[in-house]
Amino acid sequence: MLLTPGPTAVPEFVRNAMSKQTIHHRTKEFELLFKDTKDMLLKLLNMPECVIFASSGTGAMEACVASFCQSKALVINSGKFGERFAKICVALDKPYVEIINDWDTAVCVDEIKQTILAHKDIDSVFVQVCESAGGLRHPAEGIAKAVKNIDKNIVVVADGITAVGVESIDTTYIDALIAGSQKALMLPPGLSVVGLSRQAVKTLESCSAGYYLNIKAELDKQRQNTTAYTAPTTLILGLQAVLRAMSDIGFDTIYRQTKNRAKATRDSLSALGLQIYPKTPADAMTTIYHERSNDIRAMLKNNFDINIAGGQDHLAGKIFRINHMGFVRDYEAVWVVNAIEICLDKLGLRQFDGTANKIYAKGLL
Numbered sequence: 214m215l216l217t218p219g220p221t222a223v224p225e226f227v228r229n230a231m232s233k234q235t236i237h238h239r240t241k242e243f244e245l246l247f248k249d250t251k252d253m254l255l256k257l258l259n260m261p262e263c264v265i266f267a268s269s270g271t272g273a274m275e276a277c278v279a280s281f282c283q284s285k286a287l288v289i290n291s292g293k294f295g296e297r298f299a300k301i302c303v304a305l306d307k308p309y310v311e312i313i314n315d316w317d318t319a320v321c322v323d324e325i326k327q328t329i330l331a332h333k334d335i336d337s338v339f340v341q342v343c344e345s346a347g348g349l350r351h352p353a354e355g356i357a358k359a360v361k362n363i364d365k366n367i368v369v370v371a372d373g374i375t376a377v378g379v380e381s382i383d384t385t386y387i388d389a390l391i392a393g394s395q396k397a398l399m400l401p402p403g404l405s406v407v408g409l410s411r412q413a414v415k416t417l418e419s420c421s422a423g424y425y426l427n428i429k430a431e432l433d434k435q436r437q438n439t440t441a442y443t444a445p446t447t448l449i450l451g452l453q454a455v456l457r458a459m460s461d462i463g464f465d466t467i468y469r470q471t472k473n474r475a476k477a478t479r480d481s482l483s484a485l486g487l488q489i490y491p492k493t494p495a496d497a498m499t500t501i502y503h504e505r506s507n508d509i510r511a512m513l514k515n516n517f518d519i520n521i522a523g524g525q526d527h528l529a530g531k532i533f534r535i536n537h538m539g540f541v542r543d544y545e546a547v548w549v550v551n552a553i554e555i556c557l558d559k560l561g562l563r564q565f566d567g568t569a570n571k572i573y574a575k576g577l578l
């Protein structure tokens with residue numbers, strides 16, 4: 214069982230959709246495929262425009278920094294992915310200020326306001342909706358609103374790679390919303406997406422930047438249902454299948470099911486006495502702080518065939534992260550919390566009494 218918060222499991226119907234012969238990208242056939250997929254994607258993103266890149270998620274992050282930061286960026290860093298925006302600024306020679314917090318702590322909206330007022334040249338803000346390093350939810354929508362209240366020309370870029378497809382995101386004040394194929398979109402790695410507001414599109418008129426990862430150049434092509442360079446046709450066939458299935462089930466139904474699964478998982482692991490790591494947990498994943506995380510993960514893999522993720526940097530060996538993105542079934546999620554309870558018993562940490570299963574099941578009543 215692949216239950217890491219990216220890459221996530223690719224369902225069989227998606228693998229089947231991608232098993233056909235490759236199509237040529239300069240054809241009517243591809244344009245129809247692209248249009249159908251893009252129309253569904255815009256509904257999922259809840260944005261008026263979007264571009265798709267053949268890159269991992271970081272490609273879309275880099276494209277947004279290149280296009281939307283002209284004078285100075287404000288980067289929100291509560292983990293590995295926030296930190297990445299800062300590293301991209303360094304690589305692209307963009308001045309930036311950074312608000313750094315512990316990986317369990319979301320940024321405070323007031324601090325963002327004060328920082329913007331103190332740095333008049335900030336023209337762009339970069340934040341994760343869910344910071345996957347610790348599994349925390351930033352108040353991305355509140356941040357976007359506060360920023361626009363100060364100056365509506367500041368571009369708000371929200372990295373929703375572990376939020377798009379997981380939960381409803383209010384995009385009213387967000388200019389660019391990033392998604393990636395290997396998280397909630399249940400695809401293999403290799404596609405990134407940037408949803409764009411009307412204002413973002415207007416901003417792009419005067420700041421086309423980059424070559425391959427050029428949002429403006431791609432937008433111009435993709436508005437005509439084609440791509441600037443060879444399109445990742447196979448992954449787009451997969452994306453079409455995913456979005457069709459998600460639309461059939463209903464985005465709101467998926468968000469509700471994911472939320473319930475995340476809550477039931479958190480509740481059952483808390484009931485075992487385990488510590489939820491982030492102060493504001495996102496629904497994309499459950500992160501547990503535990504000194505024996507490596508032992509628990511190894512036992513889950515070797516004895517129960519369950520793959521979950523660990524932590525990085527100072528959290529290596531200190532946390533484990535369980536994915537809730539995509540079409541995870543309750544019988545899979547409940548088996549994970551059961552297996553964790555068994556592991557705790559085998560490690561001599563807590564006697565097994567079926568609490569995890571009981572609390573998870575109660576969440577389904």
Ligand SMILES: *Cc1c(COP(=O)(O)O)cnc(C)c1O
Binds near residue numbers: 345396
């Ligand atoms: C996975 C992820 C990314 C992108 O990482 P890639 O390895 O480049 O796909 C960016 N932001 C967040 C929050 C992520 O979880």
